[in-house]
Amino acid sequence: MGIEEYGGGQSPRADVLVVTTNDVPGHQVQQVIGEVFGLTVRSRHLGSQIGAGLKSMIGGELRGLTKTLVETRNQAMERLVEQARARGANAVLAFRFDVTEAADAGTEVCAYGTAVIVSRTG
Template sequence: MSIDEYGGGQAQGSDILVVTTNDAPGFRVDRVIGEVFGLTVRSRHLGSQIGAGLKSMVGGELKGLTKTLVQTRNQAMERLVEQAKARGANAVLMMRFDVTEAADVGTEVCAYGTAVVLVPADAP
């Protein structure tokens, strides 16, 4: 598996800074816009469920499910960034993921945080 199949995060060159911290060093919050989130629900296809069931008997990583979850988290993050940008933010602070089962048919992934406008700390 390549790094893109089992890892993720914000794309290089994004005009929205997304951090899991309360602040961003070198910047101050000029305006708080409010909560934003990106949500997606993915179902698992029959083939991956059967493969995961068999693999769980012998142990080891469920690579197909790992890949699906990475794609799902990345999609939720992209939607979070779109929401922040649409509301006039240039950053999202305190970003988190929430993952739950959705009615036994799939996995719900929500990326959420606080949309803000950051300015350099030394700006008037």
């Protein structure tokens, strides 16, 4: 499995900029649209659970679960961007992830932030 399968984030040509900061250098916030989020819940399949159980006895990375979490986070972020775009935003500030267990059924991942319209200064 290559490094690209363990990462996430945006492409350099994304039409909605997503940042973890409260502002974007060289840009000014023109309008605050409000909170946006992308949510997904994923269950673990039996193979991953058995593999994780065996791996926990000897230690090491749980690659199947890592890959599933990366895919889940990327899906939540895509949904956040879709919502921001639909509301007319071109940026999301203060981007964060929240991950919780969902009633022993799986993992809930919520990507959230503040949708805004920014423009370049100067």
